[in-house]
Amino acid sequence: xxxxxxxxxxxxxxxxxxxxxxxxxxxxxxxxxxxxxxxxxxxxxxxxxxxxxxxxxxxxxxxxxxxxxxxxxxxxxxxxxxxxxxxxxxxxxxxxxxxxxxxxxxxxxxxxxx
Amino acid sequence: xxxxxxxxxxxxxxxxxxxxxxxxxxxxxxxxxxxxxxxxxxxxxxxxxxxxxxxxxxxxxxxxxxxxxxxxxxxxxxxxxxxxxxxxxxxxxxxxxxxxxxxxxxxxxxxxxxxxxx
Numbered sequence: 001x002x003x004x005x006x007x008x009x010x011x012x013x014x015x016x017x018x019x020x021x022x023x024x025x026x027x028x029x030x031x032x033x034x035x036x037x038x039x040x041x042x043x044x045x046x047x048x049x050x051x052x053x054x055x056x057x058x059x060x061x062x063x064x065x066x067x068x069x070x071x072x073x074x075x076x077x078x079x080x081x082x083x084x085x086x087x088x089x090x091x092x093x094x095x096x097x098x099x100x101x102x103x104x105x106x107x108x109x110x111x112x113x114x
Numbered sequence: 115x116x117x118x119x120x121x122x123x124x125x126x127x128x129x130x131x132x133x134x135x136x137x138x139x140x141x142x143x144x145x146x147x148x149x150x151x152x153x154x155x156x157x158x159x160x161x162x163x164x165x166x167x168x169x170x171x172x173x174x175x176x177x178x179x180x181x182x183x184x185x186x187x188x189x190x191x192x193x194x195x196x197x198x199x200x201x202x203x204x205x206x207x208x209x210x211x212x213x214x215x216x217x218x219x220x221x222x223x224x225x226x227x228x229x230x231x232x
Contacts, residue, residue, distance in 0.1 A: 004156070032217055032218055036223075042225075043117070043118075043223045043224055043225045043226065044157070044205070044207075044223035045222075045223070046220045046221075049218070049220065051218050090156050090157075092156070094217050095217070096217060097217075098217065099162070099169070099170060099216075099217070100145065100162065100209065100216045100217050100219065100221075101159050101162065101170060102157075102159065102221065104156025104157050104158070105156050106154065106155050106156050107154075107155075107156055
């Protein structure tokens, strides 16, 4: 069975700092990878996703993620965070040749200090 | 375009009582998902529908949970009887289910129903 690990449970940064949130998965086959974000009081929404091709994926609001197959990782990055990036971030994975069932990590709560 | 609609948003019940949650997916979306999100955890899939057919209910505790999507549009998730451990946020999501590469489709989530069982 798949599992997704997000080791950073709560990250606190100042505005303009650079961000990197870790995501590792355990599955030996081909996977699709997703980052979802939940802003305070809002529903989960897609930030970016990776299926194939260029392992560096760009998403909305200046976020990007890099798939490193050898490390089973899909870390989320942003060069300069804003206060509005305060949210909870979830990494998720499904099997590329399986069903659409998403396995989510436990989430990372990001707090940006103005 | 309206998003995924869920009701109620909050529900407080006593243990052993029944409870039901309703979800209306994005218009035209064939695939519907129910997830449960415990505090401090990510969402976990309970059941997935393709149109009116439940194609993955392996994670649904069938002794007390049931779900239906009779006309392949809106869906209801029921718990009877509720237990203290059922306190969680119940999320509904939908995806088009028409692309031929369903595993790559974005799932669109509703706001969730926060259930508290006392």
